[in-house]
Amino acid sequence: MLLPATPGFTMSGFEPVVPERIDAKASASPKGEVRYGTRGGRPDVRMLGGYFVFDSPDAALMVSLLPALVHVRGVERLSPLVGLVRDEASDQRSGRDLVLTRLVELLLIEALRSTSSDDAPPGLLRGLADVRIAPAIRQMHAHLTRSWTVAQLAKSAALSRSAFFDRFTRTVGRPPMEYLLDWRMAVARGLLRRREFAINEVAERVGYSSASTFTTAFSRRVGQSPGRYARAS
The missing domain is CATH 1.10.10.60 (Homeodomain-like)
Structure with a gap:
């Protein structure tokens, strides 16, 4: 899931819960795995989070031309990339930051490619398609x-x-x-x-x-x- 302009959102499972507000800007960045829900046992869902920074004051223009939400399903090319990102993020091998940067760029491109169809929201990607x-x-x-x-x-x-x-x-x-x-x-x-x-x-x-x-x-x-x-x- 790609959110070019991240809004506030709530994550929940099938059981009713009281939402717990988390301010991403005020909270310290977690190190390692953060677990929600029942402790112990196999997780129902695993999520890997990250972010992109567009080094330009015109980032708002790009964001306005992209879909508000990109939900990618069934794109086989993304699975090995996600696996590589997970492996690099969990290790401390030499060149880690450089490799992660390139892998995340590829993830972004593949995610945006997947929206280039007639059913994509209005924006530059739909126009180019x-x-x-x-x-x-x-x-x-x-x-x-x-x-x-x-x-x-x-x-x-x-x-x-x-x-x-x-x-x-x-x-x-x-x-x-x-x-x-x-x-x-x-x-x-x-x-x-x-x-x-x-x-x-x-x-x-x-x-x-x-x-x-x-x-x-x-x-x-x-x-x-x-x-x-x-x-x-």
């Missing part, structure tokens, strides 16, 4: 500086303008031009954090003809000017 919408998304990513219109994107999807707009919004969870703006702002923030480009160069790289137009759009979307954002990063 849609044979009509995926070409438009890839065009936006590959040619960010182009002055895209809905009509041009609809042509790449082989759909009418209205059909494309409705299908994109339903599949991705936001209209095409709003998605394009969010993506441009995410790329712009990355460029500004690097402090290698002047604001007019950043504007040009994300599809704006002038620094003033870009500054207005960036300030409206991010809540501060590009210059101030770069200085604070």
Whole structure:
């Protein structure tokens, strides 16, 4: 089970119990196995927990484009990966942290792959799995500086303008031009954090003809000017 934005949740078995609140941020991280329920005997369920950290201030954009919950079932490729993670986590062999990092990255990719179907919740994964919408998304990513219109994107999807707009919004969870703006702002923030480009160069790289137009759009979307954002990063 993958939760891109972890909400509060309750775990229970079949017997009625009084929930015990646990604050993950305030509680000390457990070492080794933590057991709930009846002591002794074979456990009914074993769970292995972990987390991912997206090293970017645009993590909120990625999370908003992912399903709120990914429940993976019957994916045989995941079982050996989970076994390897369990083995590495329980041992103290050399290179443990590096191996765990790579294994957990593979787990994330495989879990996200499993949601790329028509019944996945609206988001980027569902959009990339849609044979009509995926070409438009890839065009936006590959040619960010182009002055895209809905009509041009609809042509790449082989759909009418209205059909494309409705299908994109339903599949991705936001209209095409709003998605394009969010993506441009995410790329712009990355460029500004690097402090290698002047604001007019950043504007040009994300599809704006002038620094003033870009500054207005960036300030409206991010809540501060590009210059101030770069200085604070």
